[in-house]
Amino acid sequence: MNQYSTRQFIIGGIIVLVFFIYIIRLFYIQVIDKSYRNSAENNSQRNVVQYPSRGLIYDRKGRLLVCNEAAYDLMLNPQELRAFDTSEFCNILGISKEQVIDGIQKAKFFSHYKSSPFIYQVSDLTYALFQESMYKFPGFYAQPRTLRKYTGKIAAHLFGYVGEVDSSVIKKDGYYQIGDYIGMSGMEKSYEKELRGKKGVTKYLVDVHNRVKGSFQNGMFDTASVIGKNIVSTIDAGLQEYGEKLMANCRGSIVAIEPSTGEVLALVSSPTYDPQLLVGRLRSKNYGELKQDSRLPLFNRAIMPKYPPGSPFKLLNAMIGLKEGVVTRESQFSCYLGYTAGPIHVKCHPHPTPLDMPHGIQYSCNAYFDNVFRRIIENPAYNKQSEAFDAWRNYILTFGFGKKLNSDFTNELSGNIPTSKYYDKIYGKNGWKSLTIISLAIGQGELGVTPLHLANLAATIANRGFYFIPHTVRKIEGLDTIESRFTNKHFTAFDSTYFNVVVHGMEMAVNGPNGGTANGAEVPGIIVCGKTGTAQNAGVEDHSIFIAFAPKDNPKIALSVYVENGGFGANFAVPVASLLIEKYLKDTVNRAWLEDYVKNYKINYVDKK
Numbered sequence: 001m002n003q004y005s006t007r008q009f010i011i012g013g014i015i016v017l018v019f020f021i022y023i024i025r026l027f028y029i030q031v032i033d034k035s036y037r038n039s040a041e042n043n044s045q046r047n048v049v050q051y052p053s054r055g056l057i058y059d060r061k062g063r064l065l066v067c068n069e070a071a072y073d074l075m076l077n078p079q080e081l082r083a084f085d086t087s088e089f090c091n092i093l094g095i096s097k098e099q100v101i102d103g104i105q106k107a108k109f110f111s112h113y114k115s116s117p118f119i120y121q122v123s124d125l126t127y128a129l130f131q132e133s134m135y136k137f138p139g140f141y142a143q144p145r146t147l148r149k150y151t152g153k154i155a156a157h158l159f160g161y162v163g164e165v166d167s168s169v170i171k172k173d174g175y176y177q178i179g180d181y182i183g184m185s186g187m188e189k190s191y192e193k194e195l196r197g198k199k200g201v202t203k204y205l206v207d208v209h210n211r212v213k214g215s216f217q218n219g220m221f222d223t224a225s226v227i228g229k230n231i232v233s234t235i236d237a238g239l240q241e242y243g244e245k246l247m248a249n250c251r252g253s254i255v256a257i258e259p260s261t262g263e264v265l266a267l268v269s270s271p272t273y274d275p276q277l278l279v280g281r282l283r284s285k286n287y288g289e290l291k292q293d294s295r296l297p298l299f300n301r302a303i304m305p306k307y308p309p310g311s312p313f314k315l316l317n318a319m320i321g322l323k324e325g326v327v328t329r330e331s332q333f334s335c336y337l338g339y340t341a342g343p344i345h346v347k348c349h350p351h352p353t354p355l356d357m358p359h360g361i362q363y364s365c366n367a368y369f370d371n372v373f374r375r376i377i378e379n380p381a382y383n384k385q386s387e388a389f390d391a392w393r394n395y396i397l398t399f400g401f402g403k404k405l406n407s408d409f410t411n412e413l414s415g416n417i418p419t420s421k422y423y424d425k426i427y428g429k430n431g432w433k434s435l436t437i438i439s440l441a442i443g444q445g446e447l448g449v450t451p452l453h454l455a456n457l458a459a460t461i462a463n464r465g466f467y468f469i470p471h472t473v474r475k476i477e478g479l480d481t482i483e484s485r486f487t488n489k490h491f492t493a494f495d496s497t498y499f500n501v502v503v504h505g506m507e508m509a510v511n512g513p514n515g516g517t518a519n520g521a522e523v524p525g526i527i528v529c530g531k532t533g534t535a536q537n538a539g540v541e542d543h544s545i546f547i548a549f550a551p552k553d554n555p556k557i558a559l560s561v562y563v564e565n566g567g568f569g570a571n572f573a574v575p576v577a578s579l580l581i582e583k584y585l586k587d588t589v590n591r592a593w594l595e596d597y598v599k600n601y602k603i604n605y606v607d608k609k
Contacts, residue, residue, distance in 0.1 A: 045203055045205060045206065047203055048141075048143060048144075048201070048203075048204060049199055049200070050144070050199060050200035050202055050223075050225040051145050051199060051225065052198060052225040052228060053068045053197065053227045053228065054195045054228045055191075055195040055196075055197070055227070055229045055231055055477065056230045057187065057195075057230075057231050058230070058231070058233065059235045059237040060232065060235060060263070060265075061238075062232075063151075063237045065152065065155065065235070066149070066150055066159055067148075067151065068146040068148060070124055071121045071124075071145045071147045071280070072122045072123075072142040072144055072145060073120050073122070073142070074118045074119040074130070074143075075116065075117060075118060075140065075142070075143050075179075076104065076116065076139055076140055077113070077139050077141075078104070078111070079139075082139065084136060084137045084138070085136065086100055092130050092133065093119060093126060093130065095119065110178065116178055118140065120164070122142070130142065143179075145181075147279050147280055148161070148188075149279070150275045150276050153275070153276070154237065154240050154244055154272075154275075155235060155275070156273050156274065156278075157267065157272065157300045157302065158186055158235065158240075158267045159186050159188060159275055160184060160186020160187055160189050160190075161185060161186070161188060161278040161279070161283075162182065162188050162279075163278075164179065164180070164182075165177075165178070182196070185411065186410075187233065187472055187473070189410045190408040190410050190472075191476070195229065195231065197225060197227045197229075199225055200222070200223045200225030203217075203221050229478055229479075230476075231473055231475070231477070232474045232476075233472055234258070234263035234472050234473065235264065235266065236265045236266060236584065239256065239265055239580065239584050240265075240266040240268065242579075242580065242583050243256070243266045244272060245599075246576050246579060246599070247268055248271075249599070249602070249603070250270060250564070250572070250601070251295065251301065251565070252544075252562050252563035252564050253267075253268055253301040253560075253561075254267070254302070254451075254559065254576070254580065255267055255268075255454070255455035255470075255559060256455065257455050257459045257470055257557070257559065259462040259556075259557075259558045260463070260468075260555075261468055262459070262470050262471055263470075263472075263474060264472050265557060266580070268302065269300045269301040269302045271293075273297045295605075300411060301562070303407075303409045303411065303412045303413065303451070303452045304411060304412075304413050304450065305413075305450060306413065306416055306448030306450070307449060307450070307451070308445075308447055308535040308536070308543070309449045309454060309533065309535070310533030310569070311442060311517075311532060311533040311534065311545070312560075313440075313447065314364065314441070314443065314531070315361065315457070315461065315506070317441055318357055318360070318502055319494050319498045319501075319502060320376055320392055320395045321372040321375060321376055322357075323395065323494060323498060324376055326372070326375035326376055327372050327375060328357075330357075331357060332355060333360070333367055333371040334353050334354040334367065335351070335353045335355065335367035335368060336353070336367070348365060348367055349363075351363035352514070353365075355368055357501055358501060358505040359505070359508070361502065361508070361509060361531065362505050362508040362512050362516045363509075363516065364531070364533075369442055370441045372441065373438065373441030374434045374435070374438070376388060376392055377437075378433075378434050386429070389420045389423075389437075390419075393417055393420075398492040398493045400453060400456050400457075400460075400467065400490070401415060402414065405452065405453070406485060407472075408472055408473065409452070409472075412450070413450055415447075415449040415450055416446065418445075443533065443535065444536055451562045452470060454547050454560035455558060455560040457560075458560060459549065459558035460492060461503065461506070462529075462555035464500070465491060465494055465496050465499055466490060467492075468487070468489065469488075503529055503552065505531075506529035506530055509530055510528045510529060510530045517531075517532040517569065517570055518548075518574050520570055520578060521546070521575075521577055521581075523582045523586075524590075526551050526586075527550065527552040528551075528552075529549055529550065529552050530547065530548030530549075531546070531548070532568070532569030532570055532573070532574060533546065533569045533573075534567070534569050537565065542565070542568070543562065543563065543566060544562075544563040544565075544566025544567050544573040545560070546569050546574045548577050548581065556585060557581060557585065559577055559581070561574075561576045561577045561580075563603075566601075566603060572598070572601055572603075575594050575597060575598050576598055579594060579595060579598065
């Protein structure tokens, strides 16, 4: 073999190698690397996501509360971007040149060849103007969307709001992509999967001017969107609206429940806000202003605070005392306006003395329930007072206190029922006794509950021993039943005989012939059972509390009213509850004088700075 033949093999090998390299490169470009294909497709095709309308929300009587309205997101694909008249662009959309520059930079940072939102939630009118000149702005196109619309200015905390997903949501759930919206709080968050529906995609052919020329292959590759499921809520819109009007000048909450089902009839947190403020392009600005408001309108006072429960807690101590056998219905204790319980001086208010248990409830006697509590904790049936305290605490927990009720409120808090270990840590294992923690007897001290807990207590007493988990949805379109956790009964540690004593005392507190702490809750023709509370609040006016249910037999409504710095329970919480009960059970209110009293009641709040 001569040197020329060797050279021939080398040249041939080089040619084969180059050919092989080209083959590999073509394979990489066409199969592995998507950017070239994306470039070609982006020049001729546009994939437009078809966002479904979110499901509608109705009240329990069929009144439409939350619906949708059309809007558009302006999208940008940086790869298709060409020079354009910035001034005309800004004039049409009502934005500044700086916003344009910033938007383009953000789009390029996200992706050079994928579309991303440039401006959110453009109105119908602005979109119509932009559409006429869209061919002048290559790379931009409009994405149809829907926005939430509210038929009234009520129930903002209950509905919640919708906002754009962030990167953490996208990482957790592959359904969402940048620019998608998701329920951020309230029912919108709890029932996001039901309300959101399912996205679709429409493929369009576009020309070099970015104008749509028709569907791609007659829609062969399109997928239809599926609209969200409609929801019938448990809310009575009329009662909700009325409750918000009554609470307009104060800070606090109302939670009303149907005892026989656990359905939430009204949930008022005051001060509130117009839910429409958190919709559209001004949502971020409005949210910032609401967040800076010293009255904390975004804070849901119905399910998030840890308030002292006050005197409604006496009802639990009464039943525990009966259950433990340390007192009877007839047990009597004396009371004076100021009396000494060991080293502690306890205040009370004028009422007859001595009292048995029903009358102790009727007049909300502090001395009576201090004595009951001492007998519970000093019960000789236990080796140590800490053991008796643990038993007391376990009884309390069966009413749902000290934990989340597992409702469909995503930001519900658990409150606090202290443990014996907590007191051991503070006072030492042998350093505390009943008098050390005597404030628990009247719902003070380390106790913390939400108004939802108190409304659930009222519903449990109305049912004489059990409750359904409070919830806000009655019916979801396409489903025969709601979640089973909302239809299961949760029983306390007490049978109905123990509740009968408490119910009798609550009836007399409202309707007793010799007066009671809740006489102002009387509703003509309806037997209301209730319990007032006045929670001490160091340094400022006490909180006004009232829980109630009505009618006494076959109750239709149970509720709690908690008013920050409202004074005695009878001052403000009682008349508010009385009006709500009348409104719900009679569908009208005939006591204009009481409405005027509530609406003109003045509370002097000092905002924290």
